[in-house]
Amino acid sequence: MTTISKVRYSRRSILKSGAAAVGAATLPAPMVWGQETKNITLRQFGTGVSNLNDVAQKVKEDLGFTLEMTALDSDSVTQRAATQPDSFDIADIEYWICKKVWPTGNLQAMDTSRILNYDKIVGIFRTGKLNPTSSIAQGTAPHTVGFVEGPGSTTFVDEESGWMTLIPTIYNADTLGIRPDLIDRPISNWSELLNPEFAGKASILDISSIGIMDMAMVCESMGEITYADKGNMTREEIDKTIGIFTEAKRNGQFRAFWKTFDESVNLMASGEVVIQSMWSPAITAVKSRGIPCLYQPLEEGYRSWGGGIGLSKNLSGMELDAAYDYINWYLAGWVGGYLMRQGYYSAVPETSKAFMTQNEWGYWFEGKEATDVITSPTGDTLAQAGEVRDGGSFEERMGAVACWNAVMDENQYMVRKWNEFVAA
Amino acid sequence: MTDQTLASPDTATALSTPPAKAGQSRHLTGWLLATPLVLILAAFLVLPILMIGVVSFWGTTEFSIYPAFQLDNYAFLFGSDVTYRVFFNTVKYAVITWIFTLLIGFTVAYFLAFHVRSLNWQIALFLLCTIPFWTSNIIRMISWIPFLGRNGLANSTLMSWGVIDAPLEWLLFSDFSVILAFVHLYTLFMVVPIFNTMMRIDRSLLEAAADAGATGWQTLWHVIVPLTKPGIMIGSIFVITLVMGDFITVRFMSGSQSANVGRLISNDIALLQYPSASATAVILLITVLMVIGILLRFVDILKEL
Numbered sequence: 001m002t003t004i005s006k007v008r009y010s011r012r013s014i015l016k017s018g019a020a021a022v023g024a025a026t027l028p029a030p031m032v033w034g035q036e037t038k039n040i041t042l043r044q045f046g047t048g049v050s051n052l053n054d055v056a057q058k059v060k061e062d063l064g065f066t067l068e069m070t071a072l073d074s075d076s077v078t079q080r081a082a083t084q085p086d087s088f089d090i091a092d093i094e095y096w097i098c099k100k101v102w103p104t105g106n107l108q109a110m111d112t113s114r115i116l117n118y119d120k121i122v123g124i125f126r127t128g129k130l131n132p133t134s135s136i137a138q139g140t141a142p143h144t145v146g147f148v149e150g151p152g153s154t155t156f157v158d159e160e161s162g163w164m165t166l167i168p169t170i171y172n173a174d175t176l177g178i179r180p181d182l183i184d185r186p187i188s189n190w191s192e193l194l195n196p197e198f199a200g201k202a203s204i205l206d207i208s209s210i211g212i213m214d215m216a217m218v219c220e221s222m223g224e225i226t227y228a229d230k231g232n233m234t235r236e237e238i239d240k241t242i243g244i245f246t247e248a249k250r251n252g253q254f255r256a257f258w259k260t261f262d263e264s265v266n267l268m269a270s271g272e273v274v275i276q277s278m279w280s281p282a283i284t285a286v287k288s289r290g291i292p293c294l295y296q297p298l299e300e301g302y303r304s305w306g307g308g309i310g311l312s313k314n315l316s317g318m319e320l321d322a323a324y325d326y327i328n329w330y331l332a333g334w335v336g337g338y339l340m341r342q343g344y345y346s347a348v349p350e351t352s353k354a355f356m357t358q359n360e361w362g363y364w365f366e367g368k369e370a371t372d373v374i375t376s377p378t379g380d381t382l383a384q385a386g387e388v389r390d391g392g393s394f395e396e397r398m399g400a401v402a403c404w405n406a407v408m409d410e411n412q413y414m415v416r417k418w419n420e421f422v423a424a
Numbered sequence: 425m426t427d428q429t430l431a432s433p434d435t436a437t438a439l440s441t442p443p444a445k446a447g448q449s450r451h452l453t454g455w456l457l458a459t460p461l462v463l464i465l466a467a468f469l470v471l472p473i474l475m476i477g478v479v480s481f482w483g484t485t486e487f488s489i490y491p492a493f494q495l496d497n498y499a500f501l502f503g504s505d506v507t508y509r510v511f512f513n514t515v516k517y518a519v520i521t522w523i524f525t526l527l528i529g530f531t532v533a534y535f536l537a538f539h540v541r542s543l544n545w546q547i548a549l550f551l552l553c554t555i556p557f558w559t560s561n562i563i564r565m566i567s568w569i570p571f572l573g574r575n576g577l578a579n580s581t582l583m584s585w586g587v588i589d590a591p592l593e594w595l596l597f598s599d600f601s602v603i604l605a606f607v608h609l610y611t612l613f614m615v616v617p618i619f620n621t622m623m624r625i626d627r628s629l630l631e632a633a634a635d636a637g638a639t640g641w642q643t644l645w646h647v648i649v650p651l652t653k654p655g656i657m658i659g660s661i662f663v664i665t666l667v668m669g670d671f672i673t674v675r676f677m678s679g680s681q682s683a684n685v686g687r688l689i690s691n692d693i694a695l696l697q698y699p700s701a702s703a704t705a706v707i708l709l710i711t712v713l714m715v716i717g718i719l720l721r722f723v724d725i726l727k728e729l
Contacts, residue, residue, distance in 0.1 A: 075694040082488075082696065104488075200593055206680050208695065249681070256597045256679020267679075271575050272596070412484075415695045420506040422691060423683035 038064050040322045045070035046092025047077055049261075049281065049344070050170045050307060054377065055335055063329055065322050073260060074207050081106060081310075090323060091310045096140040096209060096407045098166050098310065102154060107310040109148045109163035114324050117331040120348045125168040125306070126160050130399055139213065139231025139404035142168060142306045166308025167327050168347035170339050173302035173397045177268060177278030181292045190214075190221035190300050193275060194248050203267055203276035204245075206257035208418035210405055213303050214277045215241050217402065221300050231406030235413055242417045246424045257422065261285075268293060280343040283390075288380040295390040301402030302391075308347075338377050340364050345394060367393030473709070480702035489698050497703035507688075507704075511711070514684040517599075517674070518667045518715075521606040525663050526656065528607070529614025533655075534648070536615075537622035538630075553615060565605045565673055572596035572604075597679035605677045610666055614659035621655030622648070657723045661716055668712050685711075 044051065044067055051071040059067045070088075072080065078097050080087060085106035093101065101107065112118045123129050128136045128143035146168075147161045148154065156165075178187055183198075193202055193214075205211050216230040219241050227237055248254070255273050258264040265285045267273040278295070286293035309330065311323050329335075336346025337355025343364065346352045353361055362368035367389055374383040383389075391397045408414060483492040501507050532553065540546045556564060571577045572595040579591040594600055625648065633643040649656075671686030685708045692701035 079694070079696055203679075254679075254681065256681060259675075259680065266569075270570070270573050272573055272679075412697075415697065416500070416700075419688065419691045419695070420504060422680060423506045423510050423688055 040065040040319055041068060042066070042089045042319065042322060042326065043068045043070070043087070044090040044092055044309075045072060045077065045080060045088050046307070047071065047074055047094070049279075050092055050339065052338070054338065058334060059326065059329070062334075063322070063325055065326075067326070074209070085312055086314060089312050089315050089319060090326070091312065092169065092307060093166065093310060094305055094307045094405060095142045095145055095166065096305075096405045098308070099140050099145045099156075099407050100411075102145065102148070102156070102165055105154055106313055107165065108313040108315065109151050109153065109165055110167060110311060110324075110327070111151075112160070112162050112164050114328075115164070115167065115331070116328045117348045117351060120350060121168060121331070122345075122347055122349065124171075124398065125308075125347060130395065134399060137301075137304065137401040137403050138227070138229045139304075139406035141404050142166075142171075142308075166310045167331070168306055168308045169330060169335070170344045170346065171304065171306030171398075172280050172344050173304045173391070173401055174277070174279060175298050175302050175391070176275055176296050177264075177283050177286075178294050178296050179268065179271065179274040179292065180294045182271065182274040187275070187296050188299050190217040190298050191223075193218050193277075194222065194244070194253060196251075196253070198275050199251065199253050200255055201272075201274045202253050203256055203258055203264070203273040204254065205264065205277050206259045206422060208415050209407055209411075210303075210305070211277070212238070212241065212414055212418065213403060213405060215245050217300055217303055219244055221298075230403045232408045233410065233414070235410055238410060238414050238417055242421050246421050249421070249424060284343060284376065284380075284382055287382060288376070297391040297397075297400075301400040302397065303403055303405065304398070304401040305405040341375075341377050343382075343389075345398065349394065363387075363389055365394050367391075367396060476702045476705050476709075479699055480706050482699040482702075484697055484699045497700045498707075500700065501703050501707065510683050510685055510688055511707075513682060514668055514686075514708075515711075517603060517606065517684060518664050520603050521610065521667045522660060522663050524603070524607045525611045525614040526660065528611050529618055529659060530652075530656070532611075532615050533618035533622055533652075534644075536619055537625075538648075550619065553612060557612060561609060562672065562676075565609060565676060568601065568605055568608070568677065569596065572601055597677070597681055599678070599682060602674055602677040602682060605673050606667055606670070609673065610663045613662040613666065614656075617658040617662070618652055618655040621652050625651050653723045654725050657719055657725055660719060664715055664719075665712055668708065668715075 042065060046069075051069045053069065056067040056069050059065065067090075074094065074097065077091075077093055078100055081091050081093055081097065081101040082104050085104075091101075091107060098107075123131070125142045125146055128141050144158065145156050146165055147157050147159065148163050148165055149157055149161060150163050153163070176187070176190065176193060182201075192198070193204070204214055212233075213230060216225075216227055216233070219225045220227060220230070222244075224244060225237060225240055227233060233241070256263075256267060258267055258276070261279065261282055264276065264278055264282045267276065268278065268282070269286045269289050269291050280295060283293050283295045309327060311320070315323055331346075331348045331351065333346075333348070333351035333353075333355045336348060336352030339346055340349070340352050340356060341360055341364065345365075349365060353365075356364070359371045360374060363370040363374050363383065370383050370385050370387050372385050373381055374387075376382050391400075479489070480497055481493050481495070482489050483494055483496065484490075536546055536549055540549060569576075573579070574591045574593065574596070576596070578595055579588075582588045583591070629647055629651075630643060633647050638646065668684075669686055671684065671690045674682055674684045674687055675690075685704060689701045689704050689708070692698070692704065
């Protein structure tokens with residue numbers, strides 16, 4: 001059995017390991033590179049959420065090397081990580097993508113002893129628990145794919161082994177977005193997405209791995225299906241879930257499906273859709289146009305996701321050192337502050353605090369009333385004084401996660417069924 | 425006698441040899457001249473299509489494909505009623521779009537060719553038709569979305585005129601919007617070849633028809649339409665293949681609510697299901713070739729050109 005991932009030539013890796021061998025013999029300490037780091041370029045790709053040009057600029061300022069960013073959608077990211085390992089140095093991927101991609105051997109595990117803030121990383125990514133008492137949510141919880149046996153291993157382990165697959169960078173808890181001005185009653189359950197009251201005004205995202213989870217939240221909330229694990233459904237569960245949604249689709253429940261961030265913003269802002277699965281910054285984008293939009297906390301809890309940085313297995317020597325520098329810099333707070341001011345969470349919130357005002361920290365992290373206007377890193381007004389974040393504090397939101405984005409054992413079957421749903 | 429009989433085959437060969445040689449070298453030059461194109465087409469058209477055919481029998485895992493000879497992909501394709509619905513949808517889009525582009529395209533071409541008298545005006549108006557094509561295909565398509573939306577220009581205008589009380593939902597994200605976009609995008613592909621053949625119709629034929637007492641409609645139906653057939657066929661082939669192969673227009677204009685075969689393939693590719701995508705592509709290719717084969721039955725394009 002030949003896999004695509006094996007069909008590639010490795011001139012680049014040969015050159016690199018050669019250079020690394022020479023380098024290691026003469027100059028052992030990573031910090032000595034100094035001058036030469038300026039010539040290093042690391043190619044990072046990932047989904048649009050964290051591939052920000054501001055980050056690349058700041059990296060150039062603080063660390064000296066060049067970071068090239070490529071933003072793609074989740075499907076393309078998976079495809080690229082799995083099939084084109086020579087096209088990137090750093091993969092900014094989600095944990096469920098990691099579960100899919102890691103077995104190809106295209107990424108290398110990271111030595112946690114080289115990660116300065118490792119001990120401060122939120123428990124979710126290490127033990128799976130936010131607090132020692134909290135329970136672990138369904139789906140591909142990050143800690144289950146966060147560690148491998150050792151360097152070069154493709155087997156995940158449950159405990160903190162010292163070899164991390166991805167360094168968590170960004171995560172959040174997702175729920176449904178609604179237009180409170182067009183829905184004049186409280187919404188408190190996932191099942192409202194299929195409420196005939198919103199026929200022709202609902203939407204769901206057309207990314208199978210995430211969409212199926214939203215569907216599961218809805219079906220469970222309707223009382224139609226009880227899942228053993230929403231993140232790992234059986235074929236019968238998949239059939240039933242997709243069946244319910246196909247029927248709703250044929251009855252004209254959905255106005256449109258969306259695949260990209262911008263589409264979701266436009267659907268909501270134009271009033272084509274009043275209730276839909278949505279991502280936090282999309283809500284922000286709608287609000288910044290002066291249109292009321294709410295990220296509605298729901299009784300059943302959140303569907304959560306997390307992303308992290310993984311290193312290409314082709315990285316070695318100077319580039320590898322630069323990549324570790326980059327990771328340490330990433331966790332040192334500036335990026336965290338930047339991301340948290342958009343409504344995401346950073347892996348090491350306490351370092352981010354230094355890069356946020358008291359007001360911002362209170363609003364975004366502690367769920368307190370804003371004492372002053374809250375603005376995004378790019379200067380848009382996101383909230384006025386006196387407003388409170390939808391869903392409340394970090395503990396309230398991340399503590400109410402019902403499931404994580406996941407990839408299931410029956411993924412291929414699910415994908416085919418999803419394709420049928422879209423075509424139905 | 426014997427000498428003569430012996431000599432005659434010799435002379436015959438002697439006479440026939442030079443033309444045969446010339447023929448051979450002409451053949452050779454012909455082949456040599458054709459070689460570059462043959463190589464290019466073989467490398468960039470025939471090989472990829474063969475590859476698609478081969479891959480359509482391969483197997484697939486989560487993120488890899490492996491060589492095999494299995495009929496799983498086709499079995500799944502033909503076993504799913506979604507496939508039939510999607511193919512039906514694709515053909516439906518193609519037929520409806522074809523009818524509209526043909527009517528509009530023929531009318532525009534007719535106006536340009538027979539009503540506009542001066543050649544300069546003809547060229548000017550023809551160029552005018554192409555102006556929208558200076559922008560990207562996708563932009564022309566997407567600009568319909570704000571226009572047709574629930575609170576879009578079309579709905580708000582109709583409501584302010586009092587024609588409707590509530591916004592028309594079917595204007596956007598429906599089959600209507602998909603076909604509207606298709607007709608908008610592809611009518612020019614009908615106009616150009618029809619205009620081209622119309623310009624080459626001998627005007628004296630029209631005068632003859634008029635002299636013989638034909639009415640305008642009779643001239644149109646019995647003289648112009650038959651003579652324009654090659655143009656209509658070329659335009660039809662353009663439109664039908666473009667519509668049947670499209671995936672992006674359907675995705676955007678239907679808000680992912682409808683599907684055609686192209687979308688089925690693009691979904692598969694996005695999900696790394698290359699063998700399944702290849703199988704669908706092979707079936708689509710066969711379908712399109714069949715449609716074109718039927719079209720070519722009506723007109724021998726090579727003869728008419």
